[in-house]
Amino acid sequence: MNVRYRVKLAEDERNELKALLSKGKAAARKLKRAQILLAADAGERDESIARNVGVGTSTVFRVKRRFVEGNVELALAEERRPGARRKLSGKEEALLVATACSAPPHGRARWTLELLAGAMVALTPHNELSRETVRRRLRENKLKPWRQEMWCVPEINAEYVARMEHVLDLYAEAPDSERPVVCFDESPTQLIGEVREPIPTKPGQLERYDCEYQRNGTVNLFVFVDPHRCWRHVKVTERRTAVDFAECMRDLADVHYPAGALIRVVLDNLSTHGPGALYEAFDPEEARRIVRRIEFHFVPKHGSGLNMAEIEIGVLRGQCIDRRIVDIAKLTTEIAAWETERNTAKATIDWTFTTEKAREKMGRAYPKPSCNDSVVPSLMTNTAPKSARVASMIAARVATPNPIASNT
Secondary structure, three states: OOOOOOOOOOHHHHHHHHHHHHHOOOOHHHHHHHHHHHHHHOOOOHHHHHHHHOOOHHHHHHHHHHHHHOOHHHHHOOOOOOOOOOOOOHHHHHHHHHHHOOOOOOOOOOOOHHHHHHHHHHHOOOOOOOHHHHHHHHHHOOOOOOOOOOOOOOOOOHHHHHHHHHHHHHHHOOOOOOOOEEEEEEEEEEEEEEOOOOEOOEOOEOOEOOOOEEEEEEEEEEEEEEOOOOEEEEEEEOOOOHHHHHHHHHHHHHHHOOOOOOEEEEEOOOOOOOHHHHHHHOOHHHHHHHHOOEEEEEOOOOOHHHOHHHHHHHHHHHHHHOOOOOOHHHHHHHHHHHHHHHHHOOOOOOOOOOHHHHHHHOHHHOOOOOOOOOHHHHHHOOOOOHHHHHHHHHHHHHHOOOOOEEOO
């Protein structure tokens, strides 16, 4: 090795390297370079340093050279590694991104790495391009064209905002036994039977069940959730008609909340949900009696995620019915056991989305008001007596029906 690279450390440099070694928090390669510099400063030969530190003599030579030609920081730092040239230029990488974001070829559902590599060979002078090169460039641009995500994109207009804030204000109210808030939703589920008996689990072996199964039809789950009482109830029916919905509302008024003066029900916009279902199922006197006890509050269209009952349905599926259940009797028994356990444990839904957070997170999507601000001063300069103005405001509120809540 070229011995002309001699290491002479200043006192402050020596103290810095010793402090670095005493802490031991740096990378292992950086600590070894510090050991090499201290040993070279003490006059040890390169072969001895390499043997004691556990590196090659070429590494000792490079560290000493970088110190002599630079400084301590340069000797301790990683040397730049050239690596291979990037196969795709900037324009070619932009072309790859544009291709991945375009429609796939005819006969294909989505782009794959092989398809993109072939497309780039056809569009650029490259004779070949590996799938790994394509994968790395896509990863740098955070692209996964072979993956898709489906969700509901609501149209956030004034009606959507009004219903959303109305429901959120209901959730934020203090519990009221005279006017309880109950979330209601429904969900279908399949009845599936086994063709062959499953093999139970044992140490070292998972439970095994046959890929073949027997379909035994579908049933419907009507789910009630009272977030203030920590109470839920699931009714299993064979159908989901307007008559079934009406019977659920009668059970809610007569069985579950017989003492409540007015039950406020949060539900979605299915065609069977509404006061008309009660008149379809019962005679007018009975239907009117139930309607007077229930007030419907509808979530926005495509906004069913604002219904807490959907959260409870997700918990029900994950904890109870995510398996093969053969008939409605077995399903009813299993759901009843799950319901009893949840109600006994007083399981709650941690709902944190409020009107204030909605305005903060969705402020840009809110419709822009078109009312002129000049109207406000004219209202403030009303010369009528205060008692007369208050009386007129109360009369206007009484005369104007609630466009969101319905209990007619």
